[in-house]
Amino acid sequence: MSDTEIHKGLAGVVVDYTAVSKVNPETNSLLYRGYPVQELAANCTFEEVAYLLWHGDLPDAAQLAAFHELERSQRGLDANVRRAIDDLPLAAHPMDVLRTAVSIIGANDPDASVATPESNLSKSIRLLAKIPAIVAYDQRRRRGQDLVAPRDDLGYSANFLNMTFGEVPSDVVVKAFDVSMILYAEHSFNASTFTARVVTSTLSDLYSAVVAGIGALKGPLHGGANEAVMHVFDEIGTADAADAWLDEALTEKRKIMGFGHRVYKNGDSRVPTMKAALDTLVEEFDAQDLLALYDALETAMEARKPIKPNLDYPSGPAYRLIGYDTEMFTPLFVASRVTGWTAHIMEQLASNSLIRPLSEYDGPAERHLPVRSL
Ligand SMILES: CC(=O)SCCNC(=O)CCNC(=O)[C@H](O)C(C)(C)COP(=O)(O)OP(=O)(O)OC[C@H]1O[C@@H](n2cnc3c(N)ncnc32)[C@H](O)[C@@H]1OP(=O)(O)O
Numbered sequence: 515m516s517d518t519e520i521h522k523g524l525a526g527v528v529v530d531y532t533a534v535s536k537v538n539p540e541t542n543s544l545l546y547r548g549y550p551v552q553e554l555a556a557n558c559t560f561e562e563v564a565y566l567l568w569h570g571d572l573p574d575a576a577q578l579a580a581f582h583e584l585e586r587s588q589r590g591l592d593a594n595v596r597r598a599i600d601d602l603p604l605a606a607h608p609m610d611v612l613r614t615a616v617s618i619i620g621a622n623d624p625d626a627s628v629a630t631p632e633s634n635l636s637k638s639i640r641l642l643a644k645i646p647a648i649v650a651y652d653q654r655r656r657r658g659q660d661l662v663a664p665r666d667d668l669g670y671s672a673n674f675l676n677m678t679f680g681e682v683p684s685d686v687v688v689k690a691f692d693v694s695m696i697l698y699a700e701h702s703f704n705a706s707t708f709t710a711r712v713v714t715s716t717l718s719d720l721y722s723a724v725v726a727g728i729g730a731l732k733g734p735l736h737g738g739a740n741e742a743v744m745h746v747f748d749e750i751g752t753a754d755a756a757d758a759w760l761d762e763a764l765t766e767k768r769k770i771m772g773f774g775h776r777v778y779k780n781g782d783s784r785v786p787t788m789k790a791a792l793d794t795l796v797e798e799f800d801a802q803d804l805l806a807l808y809d810a811l812e813t814a815m816e817a818r819k820p821i822k823p824n825l826d827y828p829s830g831p832a833y834r835l836i837g838y839d840t841e842m843f844t845p846l847f848v849a850s851r852v853t854g855w856t857a858h859i860m861e862q863l864a865s866n867s868l869i870r871p872l873s874e875y876d877g878p879a880e881r882h883l884p885v886r887s888l
């Protein structure tokens with residue numbers, strides 16, 4: 515073994531600058547373009563936050579109206595995307611369906627390889643507008659329901675929920691969903707964003723980078739955890755079973771989904787805001803049992819390990835209460851994070867350097883084939 519210092523998982527390695535967001539584990543804070551995410555969640559819509567991530571500043575009234583028009587005019591499902599979804603087996607995971615659908619949107623775009631800032635911005639808005647139709651339709655076809663067309667008189671979240679459930683839910687539900695979209699939108703150099711930046715660094719196109727980001731987000735150590743949290747809740751069943759379940763899971767050295775974080779070691783800055791949104795849903799749907807289980811598992815974990823919940827812990831139960839099927843939760847994360855990914859793709863391109871780290875070889879020493887007589 516050489517004495518080269520290896521940074522397994524790139525832990526603690528700073529690889530570039532970013533002006534998109536700042537994650538500060540010391541102060542448990544998260545800023546999008548300088549604004550605390552809690553302030554954005556309380557005062558802005560997800561559309562305004564998307565605009566902020568892409569443009570660097572919040573829109574004024576005229577800019578927001580133009581942005582709404584652009585986004586709302588592109589909400590429909592392309593015919594060949596719908597046909598492709600219909601051809602995929604119901605056994606396919608919704609993340610695989612979404613990854614395939616985004617790939618087709620890219621192939622439909624004659625300007626897919628045009629990498630100017632203007633072209634990439636319009637691609638980003640297209641994906642923001644079209645991903646909800648894919649996710650909503652996929653959940654509906656799994657339930658044997660027909661497609662619900664988008665409405666251009668509704669905001670992003672109300673339209674998303676209407677396309678999924680065939681009706682606009684209460685303001686409480688729309689706000690909780692919108693808050694989740696804002697909180698999931700951006701988180702610096704997380705694994706999926708870094709993946710998107712790596713793909714972009716080769717001068718590949720934006721759609722390819724987003725498809726790669728979807729692949730990275732799917733894993734349960736990253737975005738797949740919001741789905742996995744609900745599987746854990748279903749496995750535990752009721753609050754009184756949480757202690758015994760956790761003891762067994764920890765004995766088996768299982769990772770407890772929805773807990774822990776690579777950067778935050780003392781709590782995830784987004785959890786209090788998402789937990790408050792979950793509380794409004796618990797009240798709305800009179801779901802005290804779910805809240806009791808949520809609290810019981812968190813308390814049980816606290817008593818055993820200094821590992822705190824991450825954003826996926828309150829988001830999973832929130833999406834369950836809103837009515838999404840469990841396997842749709844990570845696609846909801848994509849619908850939001852596509853804003854952060856594309857902001858990073860544009861930032862990477864503006865100051866590109868091929869991302870290509872080194873490795874330390876520890877395989878067999880040099881050896882040679884025996885001389886073969888032909
Ligand atoms: C939106 C997001 O993507 S947030 C992350 C979502 N992912 C999850 O919720 C999955 C569960 N959590 C985890 O697997 C981890 O906490 C990660 C992958 C998120 C971060 O992990 P890392 O920073 O690499 O820390 P690492 O996995 O090395 O953990 C350090 C120690 O804490 C333990 N640990 C960390 N998270 C957990 C957990 N959720 N459950 C049990 N133990 C844990 C590890 O077993 C390890 O213990 P050890 O030192 O005794 O071996």
Ligand SMILES: O=C([O-])CC(=O)C(=O)O
Pocket residue numbers: 698700701703704705736775776777824825
């Ligand atoms: O930052 C990370 O490593 C994971 C995360 O919380 C996110 O992507 O939102």
